[in-house]
Amino acid sequence: MAAVLTVSGCSSSGDGSSAAPTSTTSGPSSSAAPSTTDPSSDAEAQAVAFVPTYLGTIDDLYLDPSRPLDDLYEVAVAPEATAQATAIGTFRSQGFQQIGRSQLVTATADSVDLTTDPAASPSPTLPTVVVTACVDVSQVQATDASGTSVIPADRPRYLVARLTVVNPDYPGASSWRVSEAPNRQAQSCDG
Numbered sequence: 001m002a003a004v005l006t007v008s009g010c011s012s013s014g015d016g017s018s019a020a021p022t023s024t025t026s027g028p029s030s031s032a033a034p035s036t037t038d039p040s041s042d043a044e045a046q047a048v049a050f051v052p053t054y055l056g057t058i059d060d061l062y063l064d065p066s067r068p069l070d071d072l073y074e075v076a077v078a079p080e081a082t083a084q085a086t087a088i089g090t091f092r093s094q095g096f097q098q099i100g101r102s103q104l105v106t107a108t109a110d111s112v113d114l115t116t117d118p119a120a121s122p123s124p125t126l127p128t129v130v131v132t133a134c135v136d137v138s139q140v141q142a143t144d145a146s147g148t149s150v151i152p153a154d155r156p157r158y159l160v161a162r163l164t165v166v167n168p169d170y171p172g173a174s175s176w177r178v179s180e181a182p183n184r185q186a187q188s189c190d191g
Helices: 002-007 039-063 069-074 080-093
Strands: 097-099 103-113 128-136 141-143 158-166 177-180 183-186
Touching: 039 069, 039 080, 039 097, 039 103, 039 128, 039 158, 069 080, 080 177
Parallel strands: none
Antiparallel strands: 097 141, 103 128, 128 158, 158 177, 158 183
């Protein structure tokens, strides 16, 4: 059932809930947020602006089973890319089909850390922005091979995700990627 939850949320990493995307263009964000004299503000704006691209690409992969899973690497890095690839692969192998797209309601930066230490162990330290996103998943459904819905009728309308967005090529504005995306179902964006 984990793949079914993925259609109702933002990712399979984190607290065991899962996720789904929003209506946006796919591929990495090529439009940088307006530049200011404050690198932290720039990073915040770029990471928040990247969230719809990430969610849209995940949606695209659920909607189109012929789309290569490698497209994940345009918007995510491990461990999130691995978690999503596993969830989408399972969803596809069960013959499920997503119908509809989720919609991003809000995305707000919670913290920014522009520390870079490529030699850090066990993994490099990358510039990071943590973003809380609220996603309306009420229009997202999933069906099995016979056309029967596999989404519970009482599923909460929203998914609140805490996205860790990193930039391996900072200060490049088009290099933001999601590394973690734990999420939870909610009845509103406030709770």
